[in-house]
Amino acid sequence: MSDPNKVYHLTLTQFHKYLRDKVAEMKAAFRETEEIQKQFNDIFKRELEDWQKQFAYCFPRVLTERRELPDALRIKIDDAERIEHAKLEQELAELEQKIPQMQAESDQLLARAQQARDQLQTSNPQLNDAEEKLKQQLAATQDAYAALYEQIESLRRGLGGLFNAFKISSLKSQQNKLLKKRQQLQDRLQNTRNTWQQQLTETADHQSELRKQWEEQGIAKAEAQARRDFVQANLDGLAQQQGITNVLTNLDGPSGVAGELGTALDDLARRNQVRTNYEEGLRSVAEALGLTKGIAQGMERFAKSVAGVVEEQNRYNLSEVKLAIPQWVVNVAETWKPLTGAVKDEVYLGANPLEFSQIVKVYFSDRLNDDIIKAFFENMGVALNKATEAWK
Known part of the structure; x- marks a missing residue:
């Protein structure tokens, strides 16, 4: 038994090799476990097909011969039917409450769509008025600019440019102000048009989203109504069918029924x-593959980081440092090599799924959880940081 207080001291190069070796072991375990999964899937598919055939034979026989069944089995079916009847009644009550709520939500979506249209129609004349006023102001500015231009040209005729220099300068100053005003009006006009275009786009997008939600809500409501109507019309039959189904799918021993049906029921129980x-x-197998893949990917990323530190050490000829790795971290890392040996015989384990589940329990369920895995990586990270502090 390993000493829980033992600490392993590894150089960076040794630690990097150790990580790569552990990743290789994880990948080997993953491959072996995948073979088990293939065995399970193939066998389960065949077994399920045979089970479905046997169930398809037993169900109608039990349904029609229910009153002739032994008391124990008949009472079990009666109890299961009552439970299913209560479940269906509860479902109906929930649907009766849910359907009006869905209708109200649908109506609300329509109201929101109408509100968006109304807002657009309200803003349209306002923006039109603003645009017309700006266009009028822009035209007036253009006219004023042209009038000033004519005055300047008139003052420049002959020797007027010499005698009217001051007046011409004043008129040009007014022209410059009008140019600035014209630019401001043009910008405001463009902004007004942009605002209208943006509102059109936003309203169209909003309408499209609301329409999609309304259609989805309508489908969901129709499905809920159809389910309610179906259950209401077939309540007793559904409760009976589901009750018998539950009993048959959970048979786990001799049925006590004689004859051919009894033989079939006993086989169904098996x-x-x-x-x-x-x-x-x-x-x-899904748990084992998921944990192995996730931890292997984490180890590969960590090994890549360590490789970068090793490269830095070699490039700058830094001093040799050692990492202190506690025993429990090593114990976690050593999970996959023995696991590979334990799952090597995929043919045997494929035929004995509970034995495989027990192996997973020993190597994973009883040893690894989210907190341990998190601490596993964090501890190695701390060990790496502490070891390289000597370089600072």
Whole structure:
């Protein structure tokens, strides 16, 4: 048993190699686990098809022969039916409350769309008036500028340019003011037109989004109404069907039924257990693959950072430093090599999904959680920072 207080001291180069080795072990474990997943998927698909065939045989027989079934099984079905009946009644009550709310939301969307149109229609004449006033002011400015131009040209005739220099200068000053005013009016006119165009665009976009929401709301309301109507019309039948389905899918032992139906029900119970086992195995394999892939990617990124530090050490001929890695971090990193050995026989484990789930429990579920994984990477980061502090 390893000493929990033990600390390993590794040079940067040794640590980088260690990380790369661990990543390689993780990838090897991932490949082996993927083979298990393939086995599970193939076998589960076949088992599910056989289960569905057996269920398809048993369900109508149980439905029609329900009153002749043994008391224990019949009572179990009666209880399941009552539970399903109550669930459906609760669903109906929720739908009766939900549908008017959905209608109100739909009406609100239409009202918002109308409000957007009304606002656009209100702003349109206001902007038109503003544009016309600006155009009139711009025309008046242009006329005033032209009148000043004619005055200046008149004063310049003959020797007038010499005798009327001061007056001409004053008129040119007025012209410059008019030019500035004209530019300001042109800018305001363009801004007014831009505002109108922007309002058109925004209103169109808003209308489009509201229309999309209204259509989606309409579809959802129609589906809710259809579901309500269907359940109302078939309440007892649905409760019976779902009750029998629940009992059959959860059979886990002898049914007590005689004859061919009893044999089929007992086989269905056995297949229920097989199906449940493979569902558990598939959950476990997904957990193992997800954790392995995520941690391997994190280790690869960390190894890349360490490689950069090693390169810096070699480039600048920095002193050798060592990282202090605690035993528990090493224990986490050493998870995947023994895991690879444990899942090597994919044919055997493919036929025994619960044994694989137990392996995942030992190597992952009981050892690794989000806090431990986070601390694992943080501790290595702290060790790297402390080791390189000597270079500062």
